[in-house]
Amino acid sequence: MRLPTFPGGIHPPDNKATTAAKAIVACPLPEELIVPMLQHIGAPAECCVTVGQHVAKGELIGTAVGPVSVPIHAPTSGEVSAIEPRLHPVGRYLPAVVIRPDGSDRWHDDLQGSDPNCLNPDELRQLLQQAGIVGLGGATFPTHIKLSPPPDRSIDTLIINGAECEPYLTGDHRLMLEEGPNIVDGILILRRILGVKRVIFGIENNKPDAIAAMSKLCAASPIKVQPLPVKYPQGAEKQLIEALTGRQVPSGKLPMDCGAIVQNVGTAAAVSAAIRQGRPLVERITTVTGPGIRTPQNLRVAIGTPLSHLIEQCGGLSDEPGKIILGGPMMGNAQMSLAVPVIRGTSGLLVLRRQDVSLAKPGPCIRCGRCVSVCPIHLQPTVIALCARLGLVEMADTYNALDCIECGCCTYNCPATLPLVQSIREIKGSVMEHKRKH
Amino acid sequence: MDKALYLSSSPHIHSGLTTAGIMRLVIYALLPAVAVAIVFFGLPALKVMLICTLGCVACEALCCKLMKQPLSIRDSSAALTGILLALNLPASSPWWMALLGSAIAIVIGKMIFGGLGYNPFNPALVARVVLLISFPVQMTSWTAPTPLSMGFDAVSSATPLGEMKSAVMLTGQLPEMATSGFDRYFYGLMAGSLGEVSALVLLLGGLFLLWKKIITWHIPVSFIGSVVVIAGVFWLTDPTRYPSPLFHLLTGGLMLGVFFMATDMVTSPITAKGMLIFGCGCGLLTVLIRLFxxxxxxVSFAILLMNAATPLIDRYTRAEIYGGHHHDRGGVQ
Structure with missing residues (x-):
């Protein structure tokens, strides 16, 4: 049977074998946790503790500000040793609460689980917001917002994203193998909140064990597990929707505008923990991997753990590091320091050695069309990138620069090693500014 | 960690295939044709090959120097142009004509526009056409291929297309060579320029490029397809006057043009739909020029004319973007 997919995309080496068979290991707590107040898309949380205060694990340390925001909780019990700007994965110094763990890792007493079947969708959404649940696939958009479609949108499909199409990353894969029941429970809670019948669970077929495990667990439920061919960016929201429903999200609109809502498997597990046990989002699975790591592993990490600590837990660096990347190699962010903490969106820590970093000088575009044929949005990346180089903002807009999902397939495939998606990213900002002005 | 880390925005990995890699693979795909040319036409063929290749590389190096630009010959595109130009010349080409052709290809065909990627026309074809118009005698002094003779006893001979054309003009009827015995054209036993002799090796080279995903099927299939259809229509209306589609496919520079000239990335459209239009246009013009x-x-004129149309084709063949209109194709049930 032909598996459903989307047009375009690339097949980079997946490099998952080094960690795919390794069970998730709990990462010991570091000497200090750096917990930024901004770990989600939206307004940063506002710190509500003071220096010297003792906090329990799961205790509120930052309150949500405004509707598109989520609170931040203490990842362990300990003492607040500082409240100051610290280097954040975005590359700037941003407000953070620094906690010195007391070693007891004691949960806050007030946290109480509840039975999702006794709660209505609004109460469930509120609990998710209070637990700080955000999309764990990497985008970290507040889940309660995503689960609150306006009444004029009819949602008929919930899509669960188990594609994990980024090379190297195996956190979601391990989670599906080790915490399948929690994922299924979370999916059923999400389904209840949305009130949809159809649930499709997409998993790339380079994870046959996960497909088998999830199919078994979902057999008696309304969840349909659908294997997907291995192709990047299969797990991108729009591409996953296209593959699984045959629908396209209208240009400039949201997935809910075509009746679908996508949630990541990690988010589903976090939803289950937040409702059943009342546990806020204070830890996540991070794959520490890459040729620059001596013993790559899948770690369960407390939010705020510095990257240097993760690397120590994985046997240290194997060689002079060239690039430290948070996330996968296709869409992850390069870091300037190992002092940066793990945040809610940190799906992986990828260390490339100096010799792994490609430093080829860009040449002229030879119009080979390799960027055009792989673009999952059917754009002409080389033309938009040219507009960016020449500063042609309006022309970039007519070539639909704003529809670019920044997956990076064009740059990966460019024989002239032109920074195509990088140029498009730049011009997108100018296009948006131009649109605001006119 | 005493050295600084590299910082750049994603993606952080690359496919590994570079411009120079593409050029080299195309050169490899041409090597069988080069070998056949040398076997069939002997040392004169080797001489033309060497002059064109070295001439093109030297001209590009000179241009880079004059334009105060970094030396671009390492991307192998100049060498490729030289090989393609040589395959478009007769074995008996005088040395000065091969050298002049190289200079025209690189200087006027390519560097004047800013070098690789900016030339609107295929450089090797520009040179071929300039030479054909300027030196019609030397450019049409064909020798019959005499395998392994080393070329010292070359016999002059007409190309199948030339013979067909003069016979049709004189008698209004196709000569016998245009109606039967096509197998010799397939293997390469016909007069013509160095790259026109064997459709077989060019086809193999083209298949290699398709297999390596250097070219896509769009241009070769639409080019060959439209030649077959249009030549077929004429052939069916009057088989005594118009040759069969197979004759068109196996003779002249069609295979070289289809797989190595029309698919030149710089001068052909970048969208799949554009490539199909481009290929059909090439096929139509080729047959019309050959017959009338x-x-x-x-082939050369057809491809150059379509090169000129490429920016226009690109402009009108932009694909519908994702989410550009309402879409529902069913999906998973």
Missing amino acids: GGYPEG
Whole structure:
């Protein structure tokens, strides 16, 4: 049977074998946790503790500000040793609460689980917001917002994203193998909140064990597990929707505008923990991997753990590091320091050695069309990138620069090693500014 | 960690295939044709090959120096142009004509526009056409291929297309060579320029490029397809006057043009739909020029004319973007 997919995309080496068979290991707590107040898309949380205060694990340390925001909780019990700007994965110094763990890792007493079947969708959404649940696939958009479609949108499909199409990353894969029941429970809670019948669970077929495990667990439920061919960016929201429903999200609109809502498997597990046990989002699975790591592993990490600590837990660096990347190699962010903490969106820590970093000088575009044929949005990346180089903002807009999902397939495939998606990213900002002005 | 880390925005990995890699693979795909040319035409063929290749590389190096630009010959595109130009010349080409052709290809065909990627026309074809118009005698002094003879006893001979054209013009009827015995054209036993002799090796080279995903099927299939259809229509209306589609496919520069000239990335459209239009245009113009034009062979002119149309084609063949209109194709049930 032909598996459903989307047009375009690339097949980079997946490099998952080094960690795919390794069970998730709990990462010991570091000497200090750096917990930024901004770990989600939206307004940063506002710190509500003071220096010297003792906090329990799961205790509120930052309150949500405004509707598109989520609170931040203490990842362990300990003492607040500082409240100051610290280097954040975005590359700037941003407000953070620094906690010195007391070693007891004691949960806050007030946290109480509840039975999702006794709660209505609004109460469930509120609990998710209070637990700080955000999309764990990497985008970290507040889940309660995503689960609150306006009444004029009819949602008929919930899509669960188990594609994990980024090379190297195996956190979601391990989670599906080790915490399948929690994922299924979370999916059923999400389904209840949305009130949809159809649930499709997409998993790339380079994870046959996960497909088998999830199919078994979902057999008696309304969840349909659908294997997907291995192709990047299969797990991108729009591409996953296209593959699984045959629908396209209208240009400039949201997935809910075509009746679908996508949630990541990690988010589903976090939803289950937040409702059943009342546990806020204070830890996540991070794959520490890459040729620059001596013993790559899948770690369960407390939010705020510095990257240097993760690397120590994985046997240290194997060689002079060239690039430290948070996330996968296709869409992850390069870091300037190992002092940066793990945040809610940190799906992986990828260390490339100096010799792994490609430093080829860009040449002229030879119009080979390799960027055009792989673009999952059917754009002409080389033309938009040219507009960016020449500063042609309006022309970039007519070539639909704003529809670019920044997956990076064009740059990966460019024989002239032109920074195509990088140029498009730049011009997108100018296009948006131009649109605001006119 | 005493050295600084590299910082750049994603993606952080690359496919590994570079421009120079593409050029080298195309050169490899041409090597069988080069070998066949040397076997069939002997040392004169080797001489033309060497002059064109070295001439093109030297001209590009000189241009880079004059334009105060970094030396671009390492991307192998100049060498490729030289090989393609040589395959478009007769074995008996004088040395000065091969050298002049190289200079035209690189200087006027390519560097004047800013070098690789900016030239609107295929450089090797520009040179071929300039030479054909300027030196019609030397450019149409064909020798019959005499395998392994080393070329010292070359016999002059007409190309199948030339012979067909003059016979049709004189008698209004196709000569016998245009209606039967096509297998010799397939293997390469016909007069013509160095790259026109064997459709077989060019086809193999083209298949290699398709297999390596250097070229896509769009241009070769639409080019060959439209030649077959249009030539077929004429053939069916009057098989005594118009040759069969197979004759068109196996003779002249068609295979070289289809797989190595029309698919030149710089001068052909970048969208799949554009490539199909481009290929069909090439096929149509080729057949029309061959049957009704002043020249017996029309592939070069057809491709150059379509090169000129490429920006326009690109402009009107932009694909519908994702989410550009309402879409529902069923999906998973």
